[in-house]
Amino acid sequence: MYELYPYFTNDGSVGLFSPEADDIYHSTYGALSEAYEKFILPSNLKDFLKKNNEIKILDICFGIGYNSKSFLNFLLDFIYSDTIDTYNIKNIVKIDTDNKNSNILHSCVRNNKKFKVFIHALDTDKNLALLSPFFVTNKKISKNNKLSFKQEKIERMLSKNTFQKFKLRKEVNILLLLKLVNNIDNEALEILANKKYSQFFDNDIIGLLQFLKQNNDNLYPHNKKLSFLHNIYYKYISFSYKKALNTLKLLDFNFKLNIADARQSVKNDNQIYNYIFLDAFTPVKCPCLWTVDFFKELYKHLDNDGMILTYSNSALVRNAFLNAGFYVGKIFSESADKFTGTIAVKNKTLIKHELSEYDLGLLKTKAGIFYRDENLNLTNEAINSAHKNEVENSNLISSSRYIKLLKNGKS
Ligand SMILES: C[S@@+](CC[C@H](N)C(=O)[O-])C[C@H]1O[C@@H](n2cnc3c(N)ncnc32)[C@H](O)[C@@H]1O
Numbered sequence: 001m002y003e004l005y006p007y008f009t010n011d012g013s014v015g016l017f018s019p020e021a022d023d024i025y026h027s028t029y030g031a032l033s034e035a036y037e038k039f040i041l042p043s044n045l046k047d048f049l050k051k052n053n054e055i056k057i058l059d060i061c062f063g064i065g066y067n068s069k070s071f072l073n074f075l076l077d078f079i080y081s082d083t084i085d086t087y088n089i090k091n092i093v094k095i096d097t098d099n100k101n102s103n104i105l106h107s108c109v110r111n112n113k114k115f116k117v118f119i120h121a122l123d124t125d126k127n128l129a130l131l132s133p134f135f136v137t138n139k140k141i142s143k144n145n146k147l148s149f150k151q152e153k154i155e156r157m158l159s160k161n162t163f164q165k166f167k168l169r170k171e172v173n174i175l176l177l178l179k180l181v182n183n184i185d186n187e188a189l190e191i192l193a194n195k196k197y198s199q200f201f202d203n204d205i206i207g208l209l210q211f212l213k214q215n216n217d218n219l220y221p222h223n224k225k226l227s228f229l230h231n232i233y234y235k236y237i238s239f240s241y242k243k244a245l246n247t248l249k250l251l252d253f254n255f256k257l258n259i260a261d262a263r264q265s266v267k268n269d270n271q272i273y274n275y276i277f278l279d280a281f282t283p284v285k286c287p288c289l290w291t292v293d294f295f296k297e298l299y300k301h302l303d304n305d306g307m308i309l310t311y312s313n314s315a316l317v318r319n320a321f322l323n324a325g326f327y328v329g330k331i332f333s334e335s336a337d338k339f340t341g342t343i344a345v346k347n348k349t350l351i352k353h354e355l356s357e358y359d360l361g362l363l364k365t366k367a368g369i370f371y372r373d374e375n376l377n378l379t380n381e382a383i384n385s386a387h388k389n390e391v392e393n394s395n396l397i398s399s400s401r402y403i404k405l406l407k408n409g410k411s
Contacts, residue, residue, distance in 0.1 A: 011033045014135045015028065030165070049115075060122050063125070129180070133176040291383065292371070302344075327347075
């Protein structure tokens with residue numbers, strides 16, 4: 001029986017724990033906030049959307065899809081934006097002649113360009129991907145936000161109050177559901193029906209799934225079925241559902257899910273991407289997705305003006321990117337006031353925060369020795385063990401000695 005270990009992270013979105021990897025999928029800080037802050041905000045996406053109407057994204061380690069969902073949410077906000085600075089949106093300017101200050105009322109009509117979006121989602125876990133549209137995101141955390149499993153470290157970091165920075169539109173989950181509905185199998189249905197997880201799933205989306213399943217095998221039921229939808233008991237979902245269908249008119253949205261080792265999926269792929277999100281478990285837990293050889297493969301799939309984003313600040317990850325041919329920069333989070341990740345690009349001008357002298361020095365210590373997997377087929381254990389050997393036999397100085405030397409003023 002497939003087991004989930006869900007909990008509410010501090011922004012009211014669901015996070016998961018993996019006993020096998022002994023690692024969390026999402027930080028207690030907030031699963032949705034983290035996705036936004038680490039993958040979307042540093043991606044310069046707004047500028048990209050102003051200049052382009054076709055975008056291809058490779059979401060490595062899709063899990064329950066926060067990075068792709070945050071992207072779709074950002075895109076919908078962009079499309080529907082009513083902010084004045086939105087590029088390419090016709091401002092209907094009405095001058096209020098009675099008002100001496102010429103109070104200008106701006107209202108915006110939708111940006112009339114149609115976006116063509118392709119998301120390629122990779123993961124080894126089918127259930128997570130299939131369940132991705134159903135997870136609750138904006139839950140108000142109650143005072144007894146407790147874990148149903150034993151994990152003291154997680155428990156200590158759980159908050160009693162929700163902070164909510166980003167709100168996920170319901171249409172985002174509906175758009176994903178429309179793409180995944182035909183793949184949803186009995187195992188996923190059993191998990192959805194399991195009472196112990198019920199607080200983590202959105203009943204409206206489960207209702208919509210039942211509606212879609214009952215009514216057809218056709219992916220996009222249209223007008224005839226919509227009128228039927230009016231009769232179903234939850235009006236709200238009907239509204240979001242119609243909105244999602246309308247969104248599809250503005251959006252040529254393609255979604256492909258590959259359930260396999262990401263190394264194989266990437267090797268068999270022939271697409272070039274504008275953005276690659278790399279959200280694997282930590283390097284020591286999942287080294288196969290952090291090797292110089294995997295990064296060389298990613299190089300072939302990144303557009304010349306594309307960007308790989310990852311949460312890792314590790315010296316060996318940065319060194320591997322450099323050795324795979326990329327320019328490497330850092331992600332700075334304004335809210336946390338610190339560097340929270342790494343970007344890898346082919347076009348150096350896309351880097352806003354360069355590696356410092358200190359960072360570059362660190363790459364030349366043992367901490368910068370990267371993982372290798374020449375034929376992209378080694379197990380994580382084999383990669384870790386070869387890496388351990390290489391570090392032990394290396395003549396490079398250790399990172400702690402490097403830091404000590406720097407403190408003592410020696411370069
Ligand atoms: C940190 S979680 C990713 C969280 C995810 N981005 C989300 O929004 O939920 C890491 C994911 O990597 C997947 N994974 C582990 N090894 C993999 C591999 N070799 N290829 C593809 N996915 C893998 C796991 O199933 C897990 O979903």
